Amino acid sequence: QKEVEQNSGPLSVPEGAIASLNCTYSDRGSQSFFWYRQYSGKSPELIMFIYSNGDKEDGRFTAQLNKASQYVSLLIRDSQPSDSATYLCAATNTGTASKLTFGTGTRLQVTL
């Protein structure tokens, strides 16, 4: 079982719609969760991080964490074509030298 799992997609949403990206993790000791966006050929850039159960909002982005269900999600409101990228979910466990484990990423396509 992969430690961090994501649907590879592609997830296609029309411009202006809400994109919902999901991620599950297997290690209950994971404490910190991150969403990165990666454009083709580029390195990942941080979108959001979340440590506590519940929602965290930043502009058009909302991260949701449910530790009981071991589930993390990222909502992108008013999706734009420039949001088209691969979104990587990552988790860190302080018991593993704070390493970050990445999911395989979900490719998002925002269509006009």
Next chain:
Amino acid sequence: GAVVSQHPSRVICKSGTSVKIECRSLDFQATTMFWYRQFPKQSLMLMATSNEGSKATYEQGVEKDKFLINHASLTLSTLTVTSAHPEDSSFYICSTRDSSYNSPLHFGNGTRLTVT
């Protein structure tokens, strides 16, 4: 925010040669740097964790004698791919944190290595 500079961004080398990739933290001291590798259409895979002044910790399956990591100062870590082969062609990315173990990783721009 944290700035991580990685160089070179792109390198092409012949099989059997060695390539050095540098990663610098520009406005903070990075005691720990993480080196990742990413093959096309795959996720980032952690290769090793380098700690300033000590030996790097390699992930299972990563050859420490092939991927030499040096973290001699608090602002510079280097990864040397020795005796490169075509299967080493990949996207290599360094990353670090600027504060606590729990804070997000900041990534360098990556190095696209092509071994011919």
